[in-house]
Amino acid sequence: MSDAHSPLMPVEQALERLLALAESTPIREHELVDLAAADGRVLAEPMVAGLDLPPWPNSAMDGYALRLADWQGQALPVSQRIFAGMAPEALQPGTCARIFTGAPIPQGADTVEMQENVSVGDDGRVHFNQALKVAQNIRPQGQENRQGETLLAAGTQLGPIELGLAASIGLAQLPVRRRPLVAVLSTGDELVEPGQALGAGQIYNSNRYLLVAWLQRLGCQVIDAGILPDDLERTRQALAELQDVDLILSTGGVSVGEADFLGIALREAGDLALWKLAIKPGKPLTVGEFRGRPVIGLPGNPASTLVTFGLLARPYLLRRLGVEKVEPLGFQVPAGFTWGKPGKRREFLRARLESGRVVPYANQSSGVLRSAAWAEGLAQVPEGTTLAEGDLVQFIPMSELLG
Numbered sequence: 564m565s566d567a568h569s570p571l572m573p574v575e576q577a578l579e580r581l582l583a584l585a586e587s588t589p590i591r592e593h594e595l596v597d598l599a600a601a602d603g604r605v606l607a608e609p610m611v612a613g614l615d616l617p618p619w620p621n622s623a624m625d626g627y628a629l630r631l632a633d634w635q636g637q638a639l640p641v642s643q644r645i646f647a648g649m650a651p652e653a654l655q656p657g658t659c660a661r662i663f664t665g666a667p668i669p670q671g672a673d674t675v676e677m678q679e680n681v682s683v684g685d686d687g688r689v690h691f692n693q694a695l696k697v698a699q700n701i702r703p704q705g706q707e708n709r710q711g712e713t714l715l716a717a718g719t720q721l722g723p724i725e726l727g728l729a730a731s732i733g734l735a736q737l738p739v740r741r742r743p744l745v746a747v748l749s750t751g752d753e754l755v756e757p758g759q760a761l762g763a764g765q766i767y768n769s770n771r772y773l774l775v776a777w778l779q780r781l782g783c784q785v786i787d788a789g790i791l792p793d794d795l796e797r798t799r800q801a802l803a804e805l806q807d808v809d810l811i812l813s814t815g816g817v818s819v820g821e822a823d824f825l826g827i828a829l830r831e832a833g834d835l836a837l838w839k840l841a842i843k844p845g846k847p848l849t850v851g852e853f854r855g856r857p858v859i860g861l862p863g864n865p866a867s868t869l870v871t872f873g874l875l876a877r878p879y880l881l882r883r884l885g886v887e888k889v890e891p892l893g894f895q896v897p898a899g900f901t902w903g904k905p906g907k908r909r910e911f912l913r914a915r916l917e918s919g920r921v922v923p924y925a926n927q928s929s930g931v932l933r934s935a936a937w938a939e940g941l942a943q944v945p946e947g948t949t950l951a952e953g954d955l956v957q958f959i960p961m962s963e964l965l966g
């Protein structure tokens with residue numbers, strides 16, 4: 564437990580602790596899934612090529628294949644036509660073969676000339692108009708990979724590129740870690756589901772939709788536990804219904820308010836710590852366990868939910884699945900703004916790139932989710948610093964966080 568006067572925890576330390584927790588509760592079970600269903604899943608074993616790719620030398624151009632040693636400048640007759648998908652015969656000595664892109668090079672040929680550089684005589688013979696070099700325009704067998712090579716490490720997050728690569732070596736299914744089962748809880752008597760009428764003092768529950776969609780992108784199976792009422796007994800009942808989940812992920816009720824029934828109910832049968840992080844938005848974060856199940860409680864302000872999930876809960880979940888590289892890629896961009904007052908917390912500004920400079924959304928309140936919809940990424944203003952225009956700031960594209 565930390566009190567109001569304890570120092571704020573640097574985000575690096577929070578991440579380190581969460582990753583250590585993740586490594587102590589890995590989700591190891593595997594399943595085989597069809598490629599078409601494997602997007603967003605995490606590879607459970609190294610992906611090893613069972614064949615050379617390409618499996619045979621093939622033409623990189625539409626043109627003519629010949630054996631360079633057979634050619635002393637004379638026109639060559641065409642002895643066969645080879646389309647992609649055909650199995651050619653060996654090249655007859657003293658001839659060339661008409662060949663198309665992707666078609667196998669016939670045995671005996673070692674050079675391909677593109678059709679733009681030849682002329683075909685009335686007798687059908689092919690005149691090669693330029694100097695030729697052996698192996699030109701030929702994609703050699705195994706140029707992409709050799710049989711037995713590991714193409715993807717275990718722990719790789721699968722996306723369109725990895726799935727294309729798996730297909731290219733003929734794999735129809737891949738072994739992946741099972742989907743983490745995550746229960747999403749929203750807390751707050753003020754919350755109403757979209758589609759319903761708003762009463763006095765009520766707002767729509769936006770965090771639930773943000774998190775459910777995001778978790779699904781990360782390959783999680785989500786139990787949507789809905790909105791918890793600000794009522795201790797009903798909160799206890801709702802928690803009791805969560806069986807065998809890998810993570811209880813809540814939003815709201817983690818600050819110092821008086822209606823933190825989720826926190827009370829979780830503590831009765833678990834162990835929770837309230838961290839105060841040196842980041843803005845996203846200062847309060849609850850971390851612990853309930854009946855042996857891990858719990859992460861994110862702050863309720865929507866931009867705080869976004870930042871803490873993206874910077875902390877996402878890497879935590881990925882590490883539980885064995886993903887090594889869990890931190891988002893960022894790069895340095897000149898600031899298109901000034902920052903006059905050094906802060907105690909590192910600011911993660913919802914920002915855009917305009918003419919190569921970082922421009923923050925005008926209203927950075929943690930209650931304003933629109934700031935993130937407008938933004939292309941998060942720009943970091945380190946704690947204790949001021950910034951002049953043109954100073955470099957770290958920028959994390961939103962796309963790095965969302966998958």
Ligand SMILES: Nc1nc2c(c(=O)[nH]1)N[C@H]1C(S)=C(S)[C@@H](COP(=O)(O)OP(=O)(O)OC[C@H]3O[C@@H](n4cnc5c(N)ncnc54)[C@H](O)[C@@H]3O)O[C@H]1N2
Binds near residue numbers: 846865
């Ligand atoms: N006295 C103090 N007050 C607050 C502190 C503090 O240190 N001392 N910290 C502030 C910071 S920073 C944050 S962040 C918030 C965190 O609040 P909680 O996580 O306890 O969340 P709530 O109080 O339940 O809600 C905050 C805010 O977000 C709205 N909300 C909550 N859930 C949702 C949802 N599912 N969809 C949309 N909006 C949601 C809620 O209505 C509140 O407006 O505490 C500060 N206070």
Ligand code: MOO
Binds near residue numbers: 844862864867929930
């Ligand atoms: O940390 Mo809170 O998220 O600043 O509003």
